[in-house]
Amino acid sequence: MSAWAFLLEHREEIFGTTVEHLALVLGAMLIAILIGVPLGLLIVHRPVLRGIALGVANILQTIPSLALFGFLVPIPFIGGIGKRTAIVALVLYALLPILRNTYVGLTEIDPAVLESAQAMGMTQSQILFRVRLPLASAFILAGIRTATIITIGVATIAAAIGAGGLGTFIFRGVALVSNGLLLAGALPAALLALAADFLLGIIERRLRVS
Amino acid sequence: MAVPEVDGNSIEFQEVSLRAGGSARQEIVSDVTLRIAGGETVVLLGRSGSGKTTLLKLTNGLLIPSRGQVLVKQKATTDWDRIRLRRGIGYVIQEAGLFPHFTVTENVALVPTLEGWPRPKIETRVREMLRLVGLDPKEFGGRRPRELSGGQRQRVGVARALAADPPILLMDEPFGALDPVTRAELQREFATLTRQLRKTIVFVTHDLREALLLASRIVLLQSGRVVASAPREEFLKLEQAEVRAFAASFLNQAGEPV
Numbered sequence: 001m002s003a004w005a006f007l008l009e010h011r012e013e014i015f016g017t018t019v020e021h022l023a024l025v026l027g028a029m030l031i032a033i034l035i036g037v038p039l040g041l042l043i044v045h046r047p048v049l050r051g052i053a054l055g056v057a058n059i060l061q062t063i064p065s066l067a068l069f070g071f072l073v074p075i076p077f078i079g080g081i082g083k084r085t086a087i088v089a090l091v092l093y094a095l096l097p098i099l100r101n102t103y104v105g106l107t108e109i110d111p112a113v114l115e116s117a118q119a120m121g122m123t124q125s126q127i128l129f130r131v132r133l134p135l136a137s138a139f140i141l142a143g144i145r146t147a148t149i150i151t152i153g154v155a156t157i158a159a160a161i162g163a164g165g166l167g168t169f170i171f172r173g174v175a176l177v178s179n180g181l182l183l184a185g186a187l188p189a190a191l192l193a194l195a196a197d198f199l200l201g202i203i204e205r206r207l208r209v210s
Numbered sequence: 211m212a213v214p215e216v217d218g219n220s221i222e223f224q225e226v227s228l229r230a231g232g233s234a235r236q237e238i239v240s241d242v243t244l245r246i247a248g249g250e251t252v253v254l255l256g257r258s259g260s261g262k263t264t265l266l267k268l269t270n271g272l273l274i275p276s277r278g279q280v281l282v283k284q285k286a287t288t289d290w291d292r293i294r295l296r297r298g299i300g301y302v303i304q305e306a307g308l309f310p311h312f313t314v315t316e317n318v319a320l321v322p323t324l325e326g327w328p329r330p331k332i333e334t335r336v337r338e339m340l341r342l343v344g345l346d347p348k349e350f351g352g353r354r355p356r357e358l359s360g361g362q363r364q365r366v367g368v369a370r371a372l373a374a375d376p377p378i379l380l381m382d383e384p385f386g387a388l389d390p391v392t393r394a395e396l397q398r399e400f401a402t403l404t405r406q407l408r409k410t411i412v413f414v415t416h417d418l419r420e421a422l423l424l425a426s427r428i429v430l431l432q433s434g435r436v437v438a439s440a441p442r443e444e445f446l447k448l449e450q451a452e453v454r455a456f457a458a459s460f461l462n463q464a465g466e467p468v
Contacts, residue, residue, distance in 0.1 A: 110307070112303055112305050112306075112307035113310070116308075118296070119272060119299075119380075120297070120301060120320060120321055121293045121321065122293075122324065135310065135311055
């Protein structure tokens with residue numbers, strides 16, 4: 001049976017798995033943003049914490065993804081087999097680009113702009129929400145975009161610890177030497193990554209000011 | 211030129227010193243005592259590093275003196291609510307420091323918006339201010355700062371500083387980054403404007419010519435100290451060595467008489 005015929009025949013199953021994959025990615029991204037952006041804000045004026053946070057995020061990123069999933073499985077509470085462990089690993093991976101871009105975006109702002117904001121009597125929170133975050137938003141979104149694309153790819157490996165997603169097709173395809181199965185996993189994953197890159201790219205350009 | 215005192219809007223430095231960063235013994239400002247009467251336009255003149263910008267930042271509470279105190283409207287900056295103090299003081303800096311993500315209108319409307327003025331009043335005020343600084347509100351109101359020339363940005367900076375009608379205006383080399391022709395144009399207009407406004411203005415520059423054009427009184431600073439203070443007409447007649455040296459170096463640099 002040709003690969004195309006295989007894809008067509010199993011389209012409903014493939015679609016369902018793609019949705020499952022997407023849910024995994026969105027869940028992980030949501031948590032990574034909720035941790036990464038506030039942490040990025042926090043480290044702007046705290047050099048010691050900055051060193052630690054960026055250092056740890058950097059190291060996490062260097063761990064091969066399959067190994068990271070493996071390391072997490074035996075850890076109590078966050079570990080085990082299944083989606084929860086997979087999301088933890090994906091969050092750890094997504095953290096660095098979000099954290100780094102939030103930090104860079106906030107520090108790249110022209111000091112004259114911040115000084116005049118302060119001198120005009122804006123409170124710290126007004127400066128944060130009306131000046132700093134809007135001016136850093138294009139940078140932050142670029143980080144989210146990178147992290148999303150990484151996460152879509154890495155999430156295929158989550159199937160190795162029973163988290164489901166498009167990786168299930170790929171692992172099965174490798175085991176059975178089936179191009180149809182490999183494509184059923186790889187093709188939707190690639191399309192998801194391209195779509196995410198494109199859509200987030202549009203938003204990012206809208207946010208860019210100068 | 212005698213400037214009539216406008217009630218209450220004075221700035222007073224009382225034996226003010228500011229040490230550079232914590233433990234260092236070096237002082238950026240040393241023992242400055244200076245009274246700026248309400249309605250006066252005082253130019254703080256000096257080379258870079260003479261402490262003139264620091265005096266501005268001590269006035270609006272961006273910096274707090276290590277010794278002595280700064281009184282704004284007869285109240286020490288340490289006793290003021292910092293936010294209230296700053297909303298009553300307009301501030302214009304070199305390169306304007308406009309918000310790049312705001313339109314011209316939003317930039318000018320900032321302090322009135324923070325102060326919770328009603329919408330129609332803000333809109334009227336913004337148009338008024340833009341016209342005051344020579345910009346057509348219809349043409350420029352919707353633009354972003356990057357769509358303006360350097361001179362136009364500086365005009366918006368002045369309009370923004372004046373928007374909430376603060377009695378005090380601080381200006382830190384506002385025309386310093388402009389080309390000579392635009393600078394001269396803005397200086398002339400601003401000289402006229404200051405006479406209409408009757409605000410207390412502290413203007414920082416290293417340009418003697420600018421000082422002579424705008425000031426009612428010129429204060430010369432050197433290494434964080436006040437070395438001379440005189441009404442504009444008398445400044446160049448001062449025999450003090452520091453004044454002579456500054457004037458001489460300015461003439462050499464400019465290559466033509468003032």
